[in-house]
Amino acid sequence: MTDERPRRYPGPWRRALPWFVAAVLLGTIALPVAAAVRAVPSAPPVGIARPAATSGNSTVTVNMTDTPRFVPAYLAGVSNSTLTVHLVNVGQYDHTFTVARQPDITLNTSWTPAELDQYFAVNGSLANVSVAPGTSAWTNLSLNGSTGGDRFEFVSLVPFQFQAGMYGFLNVTSSGPGLLLSDNATNALQFVPNVLSATPAHYPVSINVLVTNTGTFGHTFTMAAQSNYTLSPANFTDYFASHPPLISVDIPAVAGGTVWANFTVPAAGVYQYICEVPGHFASGMTGELYVGVAVPPAPVPPSTAIVETWVLIGSGALLAIGVLVAVMASFTGRFPRRPKGEHPEHAAWDPPAP
Numbered sequence: 001m002t003d004e005r006p007r008r009y010p011g012p013w014r015r016a017l018p019w020f021v022a023a024v025l026l027g028t029i030a031l032p033v034a035a036a037v038r039a040v041p042s043a044p045p046v047g048i049a050r051p052a053a054t055s056g057n058s059t060v061t062v063n064m065t066d067t068p069r070f071v072p073a074y075l076a077g078v079s080n081s082t083l084t085v086h087l088v089n090v091g092q093y094d095h096t097f098t099v100a101r102q103p104d105i106t107l108n109t110s111w112t113p114a115e116l117d118q119y120f121a122v123n124g125s126l127a128n129v130s131v132a133p134g135t136s137a138w139t140n141l142s143l144n145g146s147t148g149g150d151r152f153e154f155v156s157l158v159p160f161q162f163q164a165g166m167y168g169f170l171n172v173t174s175s176g177p178g179l180l181l182s183d184n185a186t187n188a189l190q191f192v193p194n195v196l197s198a199t200p201a202h203y204p205v206s207i208n209v210l211v212t213n214t215g216t217f218g219h220t221f222t223m224a225a226q227s228n229y230t231l232s233p234a235n236f237t238d239y240f241a242s243h244p245p246l247i248s249v250d251i252p253a254v255a256g257g258t259v260w261a262n263f264t265v266p267a268a269g270v271y272q273y274i275c276e277v278p279g280h281f282a283s284g285m286t287g288e289l290y291v292g293v294a295v296p297p298a299p300v301p302p303s304t305a306i307v308e309t310w311v312l313i314g315s316g317a318l319l320a321i322g323v324l325v326a327v328m329a330s331f332t333g334r335f336p337r338r339p340k341g342e343h344p345e346h347a348a349w350d351p352p353a354p
């Protein structure tokens, strides 16, 4: 069978078609490569210790709202210094900032206002300031050595504000000069950062880690007492029973809740810390504190950009377009449109007459 139609030289679009298909298919490779190059992750952060100021004072602003709340509700103080608290009443009601004198107690929110007043009448307060609506006040809290490692609750004594949630906690570092660090606990069951570094001038050294909850789950910050020992999720409970941790503190189960982990490190080494809440360590909630030991350079993890949704969808769409165009081109090239009725040799293709 011979085709007697004159063979046409392919038009510019037909000649460009293979190149277009090749370009689209190459794009399916180029897109994830470009995404991976753009999104090369950086090395994970390392927390670096700084020396606690021996005589430095610090200032913090606390807003008093009609919710009623203290914002922030967790304050961090350094012992042997003065913490100046700037109290701003942003609400329409009176509020007080009244700090319990007794350390490490938690007042009972089911007390009546009279019972709360009675508690402060008997036990006294470190500060008691009343702030009228729309005004502000200042108060100085002297955190001398005797407050080291302690936690003090503060409340509003205006009736029913404490009971409705207007309270907070002041956490103080251990007494004596030491090294300060900060770390965060997340709902992803991670410590961020999970590498801490301290370079003390002498041993033993007092180390104070301010741990902030960026999520809402309860956690602990628990540090192994032996250096260069690797805990495992299967054995840490038994291990801590026979080797008490350097420190174990509960991290408040509220966003923004803070606690100081204050402990003394006897000698240089790498100390592992974990969260003791069941399942959290197994999920990766662990970190390492390098004391007097250089932190090894962290390997940069490979980019995971290739599995980002937009890359997958984009590459898939390009691949589909390329395949579709190639298939259409091959079919139109192999089966050109049938001319109108003038070729009886094609009659066999006609559907049977009804």
Ligand SMILES: [Cu+2]
Binding pocket: 189, 218, 219, 220, 275, 276, 277, 280, 285
């Ligand atoms: Cu945890």
